[in-house]
Amino acid sequence: MGAITPLGVDEETSWQNILAGKCGINRITALDTTDYKALNGAEVNNELLSVAMKARQINSTSDRTVDFAMAAAAEALEKSRLRNTDPAVETEMAVILGTGIGCNHSFFNAVNTYITKGVKGVRPTSVPRIMSNAISSQISMRFRLNGPNYVIISACASATTAIGVAYRMIKEGNIDMVLTGGTDAVFEPLVYAGWNQLGVISCNPVPEKSCRPFDAGRDGCVLGEGAGILILESLESAQLRNVPIRGEICGFGESSDALHITRPSPEGQARAIRNALKSADMKPASIGFINAHGTATKANDECESKSIRLAMEDETDRIPVASNKSYFGHMLGASGAVETITTVIGLEKGIVPANLNLDNPDPLCNLCFVGKEPMRIESPVAIKNSFGFGGNNAVLILRRYKE
Amino acid sequence: MTQQEIIEKLRTMMRKSSQAQVNWDSVNADSAIASLGFDSLSILDLVYDIQQEFGFEFEAEELVGVKTVGQLATFLEKKQK
Numbered sequence: 001m002g003a004i005t006p007l008g009v010d011e012e013t014s015w016q017n018i019l020a021g022k023c024g025i026n027r028i029t030a031l032d033t034t035d036y037k038a039l040n041g042a043e044v045n046n047e048l049l050s051v052a053m054k055a056r057q058i059n060s061t062s063d064r065t066v067d068f069a070m071a072a073a074a075e076a077l078e079k080s081r082l083r084n085t086d087p088a089v090e091t092e093m094a095v096i097l098g099t100g101i102g103c104n105h106s107f108f109n110a111v112n113t114y115i116t117k118g119v120k121g122v123r124p125t126s127v128p129r130i131m132s133n134a135i136s137s138q139i140s141m142r143f144r145l146n147g148p149n150y151v152i153i154s155a156c157a158s159a160t161t162a163i164g165v166a167y168r169m170i171k172e173g174n175i176d177m178v179l180t181g182g183t184d185a186v187f188e189p190l191v192y193a194g195w196n197q198l199g200v201i202s203c204n205p206v207p208e209k210s211c212r213p214f215d216a217g218r219d220g221c222v223l224g225e226g227a228g229i230l231i232l233e234s235l236e237s238a239q240l241r242n243v244p245i246r247g248e249i250c251g252f253g254e255s256s257d258a259l260h261i262t263r264p265s266p267e268g269q270a271r272a273i274r275n276a277l278k279s280a281d282m283k284p285a286s287i288g289f290i291n292a293h294g295t296a297t298k299a300n301d302e303c304e305s306k307s308i309r310l311a312m313e314d315e316t317d318r319i320p321v322a323s324n325k326s327y328f329g330h331m332l333g334a335s336g337a338v339e340t341i342t343t344v345i346g347l348e349k350g351i352v353p354a355n356l357n358l359d360n361p362d363p364l365c366n367l368c369f370v371g372k373e374p375m376r377i378e379s380p381v382a383i384k385n386s387f388g389f390g391g392n393n394a395v396l397i398l399r400r401y402k403e
Numbered sequence: 404m405t406q407q408e409i410i411e412k413l414r415t416m417m418r419k420s421s422q423a424q425v426n427w428d429s430v431n432a433d434s435a436i437a438s439l440g441f442d443s444l445s446i447l448d449l450v451y452d453i454q455q456e457f458g459f460e461f462e463a464e465e466l467v468g469v470k471t472v473g474q475l476a477t478f479l480e481k482k483q484k
Binding site: 059062120121124125128 | 419422444445447448450451455460
């Protein structure tokens with residue numbers, strides 16, 4: 001696994017900082033926020049990113065979304081002992097990634113130059129830079145991964161959907177290895193202005209207190225940026241290569257609300273959770289932890305609380321629920337991947353991070369929450385929820401690997 | 404802008420456009436452009452960056468015969484006059 005997050009440019013550092021209760025949310029520095037009301041964000045540290053990319057021998061593509069994914073992919077491949085040192089050697093591995101916005105920087109650059117300089121001001125290579133599948137293609141080319149590569153776009157569910165699709169590819173025997181996960185870099189003027197205007201972003205003046213999933217005092221989400229990459233591999237292939245197995249994906253469910261472009265539906269989300277349980281051949285009684293979507297918007301957290309109760313039935317009051325977004329904001333198309341990574345590590349180590357800003361749980365979010373300290377968990381099975389604009393629901397079931 | 408200054412600028416732009424592993428610090432007037440890892444796509448980026456940097460346009464046909472970084476710098480030096 002590999003991660004580029006506002007709390008570190010590798011998986012281990014990000015995890016340690018979350019466990020230590022550090023918050024990656026600050027005032028946004030990447031753009032001039034003079035006219036913005038949404039001033040807080042979780043940004044990746046540029047200096048650390050640059051050092052990590054150099055150490056991993058990754059040249060910048062000039063697009064932050066791609067660079068995040070490339071740097072996290074390098075970490076994941078190195079840890080999985082699958083990074084090619086010889087550019088002539090190809091690896092039979094698919095690249096299936098998620099993104100919410102896509103190549104945001106390249107898109108903004110093209111729009112900006114078109115408006116300021118006209119047609120001739122637009123860079124001739126704008127199309128291969130803007131297209132969202134540049135993310136998976138660049139990784140495929142850089143690391144010589146010759147399986148299919150494409151990008152899945154299902155808003156905030158993108159990475160979780162991508163991981164689920166990758167899981168199915170392996171389960172169906174199409175391929176033995178898939179590089180999967182998600183990436184997003186939202187802090188560009190045009191798209192971030194849209195988020196600012198949408199009215200779902202917290203205006204809390206204290207950055208580290210601004211993202212408050214399931215808290216009665218929450219006033220919206222806070223956006224973050226980064227990437228999370230996982231190498232999925234068939235059990236036979238991993239055993240044959242004798243590499244450490246970090247965890248197991250044992251179920252994936254998805255659904256559409258089929259109702260509204262932004263307003264979520266408990267029934268739609270619950271259906272995705274039930275589909276995931278069915279796919280894993282499990283009952284709610286098997287689940288020991290839920291890593292919630294938990295965006296800290298009024299609508300999401302209340303809806304997700306209902307959907308969890310609908311799907312988990314009488315087991316709801318027993319299962320600890322936490323959201324990681326109070327640490328690194330809502331990383332959109334990367335969130336599902338990074339939160340899957342924290343869930344896998346949590347199961348591996350038997351401990352899950354606290355609900356950082358959950359001071360006063362909203363009575364309308366009637367769930368059993370992890371408290372303000374990390375919590376020991378014995379159960380080997382967890383759920384990762386991701387729900388996106390568009391009524392896109394994706395749910396993974398993860399299990400601690402036992403030989 | 405002197406030819407040396409143009410070469411410095413070209414080196415920075417080339418480093419950005421080319422994805423090849425090149426020892427850019429050793430690139431000089433005699434370096435063959437063909438050895439710097441450009442393909443039909445990345446050369447478009449380089450031409451674009453040059454045009455944006457120098458503020459004038461030129462056609463690809465005008466570059467026939469330009470083989471080295473120094474020759475390109477001479478072409479640009481003449482063009483800016």
